[in-house]
Amino acid sequence: MASVDVEMVKCACPDCVCVIPVAKAVERDGKAFCCDECASGHPDHAGCEHAGCTCHG
Template identity: 50%
Template sequence: MSTVSQMKCACESCLCVVSLSDAVTKDGKSYCGEACANGHPAGEGCGHTGCTCNT
């Protein structure tokens, strides 16, 4: 049996893979940062290189 330590950000349009130890957790889901976790309220992306979420 293996333990999952990384998973894709729960934001549907986000391409990031996040370490569960570094993830922002909201409603039981893991996100790569506050922007994704909060649903991009100001229209901003996560800011990670190569990711175009919320654009």
């Protein structure tokens, strides 16, 4: 039986509280983010839209 090792990381956006699986992370500049908004630095000041998270860049 194969085991699955799921590594969780915190989104690299400083204000973001999201913790995401490495496999689903959006990688940008060697850092892991929870979504494109966080990865691009919130150019339009939109949040990541994950429940309970208030980051807007």
